Amino acid sequence: MLQSHYPYFARKEAPKDEESYNAQILIRAGFIEKIMAGVYAFLPLGLRVLRNIERIVREEMDTMGAHELLLPVLSPKENWQKTGRWDSLDVLFKLNARDKKEYALGPTHEEIVVPVGQKAILSYRDLPLGLYQIQTKFRDEPRAKSGLLRGREFLMKDLYSFHATVEDLESYYAQALVVYKKIFSRLGLTALQVEASGGTFSQYSHEFQVLTENGEDTIIHCPACGFAQNREINTQQEGDACPHCGKPVHVSAGSEVGNIFQLKTKYATPFGLTYTDAQGATHEVQMGCYGIGISRLMGILAEIYHDDKGLLWPESTAPFRVHLVVLYGQDEAQNKLLQEKASALYASLQSHALETLFDDRMNISAGQKFAESDLMGIPYRLVISQKTGEKVEVKKRNEQEMNMVDFSDVIQYVSIKQEIDMTQ
Amino acid sequence: MLQSHYPYFARKEAPKDEESYNAQILIRAGFIEKIMAGVYAFLPLGLRVLRNIERIVREEMDTMGAHELLLPVLSPKENWQKTGRWDSLDVLFKLNARDKKEYALGPTHEEIVVPVGQKAILSYRDLPLGLYQIQTKFRDEPRAKSGLLRGREFLMKDLYSFHATVEDLESYYAQALVVYKKIFSRLGLTALQVEASGGTFSQYSHEFQVLTENGEDTIIHCPACGFAQNREINTQQEGDACPHCGKPVHVSAGSEVGNIFQLKTKYATPFGLTYTDAQGATHEVQMGCYGIGISRLMGILAEIYHDDKGLLWPESTAPFRVHLVVLYGQDEAQNKLLQEKASALYASLQSHALETLFDDRMNISAGQKFAESDLMGIPYRLVISQKTGEKVEVKKRNEQEMNMVDFSDVIQYVSIKQEIDMTQ
Numbered sequence: 060m061l062q063s064h065y066p067y068f069a070r071k072e073a074p075k076d077e078e079s080y081n082a083q084i085l086i087r088a089g090f091i092e093k094i095m096a097g098v099y100a101f102l103p104l105g106l107r108v109l110r111n112i113e114r115i116v117r118e119e120m121d122t123m124g125a126h127e128l129l130l131p132v133l134s135p136k137e138n139w140q141k142t143g144r145w146d147s148l149d150v151l152f153k154l155n156a157r158d159k160k161e162y163a164l165g166p167t168h169e170e171i172v173v174p175v176g177q178k179a180i181l182s183y184r185d186l187p188l189g190l191y192q193i194q195t196k197f198r199d200e201p202r203a204k205s206g207l208l209r210g211r212e213f214l215m216k217d218l219y220s221f222h223a224t225v226e227d228l229e230s231y232y233a234q235a236l237v238v239y240k241k242i243f244s245r246l247g248l249t250a251l252q253v254e255a256s257g258g259t260f261s262q263y264s265h266e267f268q269v270l271t272e273n274g275e276d277t278i279i280h281c282p283a284c285g286f287a288q289n290r291e292i293n294t295q296q297e298g299d300a301c302p303h304c305g306k307p308v309h310v311s312a313g314s315e316v317g318n319i320f321q322l323k324t325k326y327a328t329p330f331g332l333t334y335t336d337a338q339g340a341t342h343e344v345q346m347g348c349y350g351i352g353i354s355r356l357m358g359i360l361a362e363i364y365h366d367d368k369g370l371l372w373p374e375s376t377a378p379f380r381v382h383l384v385v386l387y388g389q390d391e392a393q394n395k396l397l398q399e400k401a402s403a404l405y406a407s408l409q410s411h412a413l414e415t416l417f418d419d420r421m422n423i424s425a426g427q428k429f430a431e432s433d434l435m436g437i438p439y440r441l442v443i444s445q446k447t448g449e450k451v452e453v454k455k456r457n458e459q460e461m462n463m464v465d466f467s468d469v470i471q472y473v474s475i476k477q478e479i480d481m482t483q
Numbered sequence: 484m485l486q487s488h489y490p491y492f493a494r495k496e497a498p499k500d501e502e503s504y505n506a507q508i509l510i511r512a513g514f515i516e517k518i519m520a521g522v523y524a525f526l527p528l529g530l531r532v533l534r535n536i537e538r539i540v541r542e543e544m545d546t547m548g549a550h551e552l553l554l555p556v557l558s559p560k561e562n563w564q565k566t567g568r569w570d571s572l573d574v575l576f577k578l579n580a581r582d583k584k585e586y587a588l589g590p591t592h593e594e595i596v597v598p599v600g601q602k603a604i605l606s607y608r609d610l611p612l613g614l615y616q617i618q619t620k621f622r623d624e625p626r627a628k629s630g631l632l633r634g635r636e637f638l639m640k641d642l643y644s645f646h647a648t649v650e651d652l653e654s655y656y657a658q659a660l661v662v663y664k665k666i667f668s669r670l671g672l673t674a675l676q677v678e679a680s681g682g683t684f685s686q687y688s689h690e691f692q693v694l695t696e697n698g699e700d701t702i703i704h705c706p707a708c709g710f711a712q713n714r715e716i717n718t719q720q721e722g723d724a725c726p727h728c729g730k731p732v733h734v735s736a737g738s739e740v741g742n743i744f745q746l747k748t749k750y751a752t753p754f755g756l757t758y759t760d761a762q763g764a765t766h767e768v769q770m771g772c773y774g775i776g777i778s779r780l781m782g783i784l785a786e787i788y789h790d791d792k793g794l795l796w797p798e799s800t801a802p803f804r805v806h807l808v809v810l811y812g813q814d815e816a817q818n819k820l821l822q823e824k825a826s827a828l829y830a831s832l833q834s835h836a837l838e839t840l841f842d843d844r845m846n847i848s849a850g851q852k853f854a855e856s857d858l859m860g861i862p863y864r865l866v867i868s869q870k871t872g873e874k875v876e877v878k879k880r881n882e883q884e885m886n887m888v889d890f891s892d893v894i895q896y897v898s899i900k901q902e903i904d905m906t907q
Contacts, residue, residue, distance in 0.1 A: 066550055066603040066612055092599050094555050095586075100599050101553040103614075109553070126490055129525040129533070131518050131636050132556065132619060154578050154588075156635075157623045158520075164578075164588075175516050175524050179490040188490055190527075195556060195619065199581045211580075212555050 060379070062418040068092065068102045069434060080273055080365075081358035082206025088370055088434045090357075090378075097203025097211035104435070105357070107378035109214065112246065112356050113193050115375060116216045119242045123234060125189030125218055130171045132195065136161045138170040141329040150198035164197035169322070169348065172219045173330045180344060182335045183223045187231060191218035193353060205275065207358025208314060214353040222345040223334060228321060235319050235349050239267055243316060246356060247364070247373030250316055251280055255289040264320045268313035271362050278313040281306055314359050315352075322346040370436025371457045381408055381415040381473050382437035386425045386444035393445055401443045404451065404469065411470050439473045484803070486842040492516065492526045493858060504697055504789075505782035506630025512794055512858045514781075514802075521627025521635035528859070529781070531802035533638065536670065536780050537617050539799060540640045543666045547658060549613030549642055554595045556619065560585045562594040565753040574622035588621035593746070593772065596643045597754045604768060606759045607647045611655060615642035617777060629699065631782025632738060642773040647758060652745060652769040659743050659773050663691055667740060670780060671788070671797030674740055675704055679713040688744045692737035695786050702737040705730055738783050739776075746770040794860025795881045805832055805839040805897050806861035810849045810868035817869055825867045828875065828893065835894050863897045 068089030077083045077093065085091045090105035101109055117127065133154070139145035145163070152164040165171065172190060179185055196215045203211050218235075222228040236252060243250035250267040266289060268278050277290035281301035286308070295302075297310045324343045327333070332344045357376075364371040374380065385401040387394045401419065408415040416437060418428055425444070432440050433456070442452040450463040453472060464472050492513035501507045501517065509515045514529035525533055541551065557578070563569035569587070576588040589595065596614055603609060620639045627635050642659075646652040660676060667674035674691040690713060692702050701714035705725035710732070719726075721734045748767045751757070756768045781800075788795040798804065809825040811818045825843065832839040840861060842852055849868070856864050857880070866876040874887040877896060888896050 064548060066614070067609070068603050070602075092602060094595060094599075095557070095559050096582075098555045098557045100555060100595070102599075103550040103552050106551055106553050124488060126527040127530055128527050129530050131522045131524060133519070133522045133621070133636050135519050152578060152580065154576060156576065157625060162519075171518060171524070175518075175526075178494075178516060179492050185491070190490070197557070201581060212557050 060416050062416055063420045065416065066103060068104070069431060077206060078204045079206035079208065079358075081208060081361040084365055084370060085207070085358070085361050088436070090361075090370075091207070097200055097209065099207065099210065099212075099354075101354075104378045108357050108360075108372065108376050109354060111376040111378075112353050113214075113216075115245050116242055116351055116353065117193065119238050119245075120189075120191050120216070120218060123189060123218075123238055125191045125220075127192060128175075128190055129192050129194060130165070130168050130175065132165050132197065133162045134165055134171050136163065138174070139163050142170055142326060144170065150200060152197045152199045165194075166196055166198045167348075167350070168192070168194075168217055169219070169326045169346075173326050173332055173346075176219065176221055176344075177330065177332050180221060180332065180334050183337060186221055186223045186334060186344070187227055188221040189218060189231075190221075191216060191349075205358075207354050207361075208275065210354060213355060216351040216353055218349040220347040220349070221332075222347070223336070223342070225323065225345055228323070228345040228347050232319065232321055232347050235347070236265065239317055239319065239349070239351070242351065243267060243269070245375055247360070247375060248316065248356075251278060251287045251313070252285075253278055253280070253287040253289055253313070254292065255318070256291045264318060266315050267317040269316050269359055269363065270311045270313050271359065272312055273362055274312035274314040276313045276315060278311050279308050280311065281308045314355075314362070316356055316359060317349075317351040319349045320347060322348055364436070368430070369434030372436045372438060374438050377436070377438050379414045379416040379437045381413055381439045381441060382418065382432050382435070383408065383415050383441045383443070384418040384428050384432060386428065386442060387421055388445050390445075397443055397445065400466075404441070404443070404466065407470060408473075411474065413470070413473060441469065441473070484840050486840055487844045489840065490527060492528070493855060501630060502628045503630035503632065503782075505632060505785040508789055508794060509631070509782070509785050512860070514785075514794075515631070521624055521633065523631065523634065523636075523778075525778075528802045532781050532784075532796065532800050533778060535800040535802075536777050537638075537640075539669050540666055540775055540777065541617065543662050543669075544613075544615050544640070544642060547613060547642075547662055549615045549644075551616060552599075552614055553616050553618060554589070554592050554599065556588050556621065557586045558589055558595050560587065562598070563587050566594055566750060568594065574624060576621045576623045589618075590620055590622045591772075591774070592616070592618075592641055593643070593750045593770075597750050597756055597770075600643065600645055600768075601754065601756050604645060604756065604758050607761060610645055610647045610758060610768070611651055612645040613642060613655075614645075615640060615773075629782075631778050631785075632699065634778060637779060638777040640775040640777055644771040644773070645756075646769040646771070647760070647766070649747065649769055652747070652771050656743065656745055656771050659771070660689065663741055663743065663773070663775070666775065667691060667693070669799055670784070671799060672740065672780075672783065675702060675711045675737070676709075677702055677704070677711040677713055677737070678716065679742070680715045688742060690739050691741040693740050693783055693787065694735045694737050695783065696736055697786055698736035698738040700737045700739060702735050703732050704735065705732045738779075738786070740780055740783055741773075741775040743773045744771060746772055788860070792854070793858030796860045796862060798862050801860070801862050803838045803840040803861045805837055805863045805865060806842065806856050806859070807832065807839050807865045807867070808842040808852050808856060810852065810866065811845055812869050814869075821867055821869065824890075828865070828867065828890065831894060832897075835898065837894070837897060865893065865897070 073083040073087045092100045154162045193216045253266045253268045255266045279293045280287035283306035284304035286303040298307045327344045333341045405417045440454045454461045497507040497511045516524040578586045617640045677690045677692045679690045703717045704711035707730035708728035710727040722731045751768045829841045864878045878885045
């Protein structure tokens with residue numbers, strides 16, 4: 060992508076109407092734009108990050124054998140009345156339409172996926188079944204001041220599983236725990252598996268929490284044995300003895316990045332979701348649900364991966380892998396040579412499927428180009444200038460040193476996949 | 484994809500609460516599910532078609548140098564009041580939220596993209612700029628009885644272009660006309676470029692119409708010279724003289740698949756969207772907008788590409804390219820051999836990136852397998868049975884004859900891209 064043709068949404072100052080760090084930095088760096096409290100537009104740079112997160116989540120859902128579908132935002136009041144959540148779910152957006160009927164904007168989709176799943180579930184042969192979507196959700200949050208961490212409109216992956224027996228549900232649930240850890244690891248995040256109250260959903264639940272100073276949750280966790288509980292269900296203080304291994308627990312702020320629930324028959328019952336077994340007998344279907352906040356994850360990555368100059372995207376989610384920056388001087392003939400060198404390298408990077416933003420802009424100082432590059436947080440910065448001669452200056456965004464690399468070695472240099480440093 | 488593990492949403496009877504052919508056939512074949520009037524879920528098969536349409540549209544938008552972003556569904560009342568459309572747009576869904584404010588669910592996004600675009604448009608150097616999204620739209624339609632052709636919730640591609648001059652807008656608009664024709668051609672559709680009234684948008688507009696017997700629009704068109712106008716602005720009857728070339732015009736039912744408008748400064752003015760020229764003078768930005776109904780196109784493909792047995796997807800949008808069907812007999816040893824042969828072919832198809840649904844199901848008759856395959860409409864059906872011996876029976880969904888093809892030749896046979904027959 061030629062930066063001279065790329066829309067430039069970055070700005071010098073952080074917006075004044077944002078309390079959260081993630082929204083401040085993502086707006087300043089031109090990744091998102093605020094439309095109103097808790098509602099953001101994803102600008103071209105931000106959408107690239109969002110799609111990378113989506114891709115990783117989708118690939119891992121597919122390894123579970125789950126099938127992707129797309130459920131609508133609008134749903135009838137009756138579905139929500141069946142489960143009692145029309146009245147009990149206080150974040151439910153309700154809409155009056157021309158036909159004098161009321162509709163909900165989906166904050167989660169149990170009430171929709173159960174009657175849909177019912178069409179494909181007749182007998183035990185149709186189970187287990189996993190159905191998921193990556194779709195926009197709506198919640199009328201009273202305090203939408205955390206940027207992408209608590210949106211009124213947000214992108215979510217929600218998987219629903221259907222089973223013949225509780226044992227099968229439990230085995231799938233255990234598999235989901237493993238897949239979730241893999242997803243967060245691929246995204247560059249260390250997520251603790253935390254026991255939590257089920258909230259309005261169910262008594263069986265786990266959250267995945269990333270420890271971050273601005274996190275909204277409080278987590279009691281034991282680094283020695285992995286025990287971790289949400290403050291909601293654990294009143295221990297820093298240094299108290301871990302109930303599992305006796306070592307001292309830590310108390311840290313955390314941000315939820317995913318949650319999984321054993322719904323059992325909570326939603327099957329009101330919708331009459333049953334199957335017939337091999338003997339022709341009828342049973343209720345057992346269910347689980349498994350959420351991941353896609354846009355929320357983008358906010359959490361911004362909260363964790365930054366320094367005082369800007370963002371530091373992990374390679375797996377970065378909007379581009381390489382930022383190729385050419386610095387022009389005063390001499391036109393020299394500039395033409397620099398342009399040719401840089402264009403040849405750009406073509407080579409593209410032919411190797413290394414996603415590159417090429418800062419080919421004239422009349423912008425080196426200082427401004429570097430400041431903008433640091434703000435954007437692309438993992439590899441390549442510089443071509445009169446000074447670099449027959450080499451390319453390569454700098455990783457998360458390292459201080461620069462390396463002078465031969466043109467012929469650049470592709471290999473930036474192709475090496477780095478193991479993500481999960482220790483932060 | 485193994486069909487034994489694929490959720491089965493097809494049904495024997497068409498739904499009784501659908502008037503439109505596209506919804507009837509797509510529900511019966513298991514591609515979509517009705518949630519309520521004008522609101523559908525896209526099931527795994529249907530989502531694959533939708534993604535194929537999206538991919539083609541996205542590729543062509545990218546060739547125009549347009550940048551993809553993602554705007555939200557929710558937007559503030561003030562934006563719509565600025566343009567007067569809070570009151571004038573009768574299909575606008577309005578929402579009351581907890582904060583006592585009113586919001587719109589976006590039926591189109593001029594009111595959002597203009598203030599967003601404003602952030603990236605300072606000077607003439609930032610123009611032209613094309614911003615597009617593929618996003619869910621909402622319209623409170625009074626008559627939502629046309630299946631995917633008129634949804635209350637639907638997927639749309641909307642592109643907005645920003646220009647320094649009317650001449651630049653006109654040149655971009657001319658480019659969009661060409662790209663739109665290419666998109667519809669790739670989708671397997673012959674779309675007429677039709678002059679139409681601007682509706683609430685603008686006096687300069689073109690629609691793209693596909694002639695189909697269930698179309699909602701009436702088109703006066705001249706096959707001799709390409710002249711075409713919507714009934715809205717042309718009262719001629721069948722056989723009247725074409726105003727351009729004098730040959731007799733035809734009058735046909737059509738379905739709109741896209742529309743493009745020269746908005747000029749209609750939306751720039753209320754939002755004060757301006758740029759400075761090279762001399763530092765300020766001017767209003769000229770705009771165009773360019774829509775394509777993604778989910779609507781899926782409905783139109785179903786209206787056009789079917790026979791009395793089911794759907795006939797064009798190769799570019801088919802949910803799978805190949806339907807590999809194995810027919811088991813009574814002999815277990817023979818069945819094991821058939822299973823091995825079919826599995827080897829399935830692996831080979833996958834390794835050649837030929838998307839394949841593998842009907843590996845036991846205990847289903849050949850008649851049922853074929854009927855289901857015809858209903859689903861996958862372009863190539865490969866059959867392996869005791870009868871087919873050392874060959875594979877290959878049948879194209881849109882042809883009658885079957886061919887016996889050597890195992891070693893199957894990949895090549897199904898790889899040949901067919902020119903779509905646009906004459907229907």
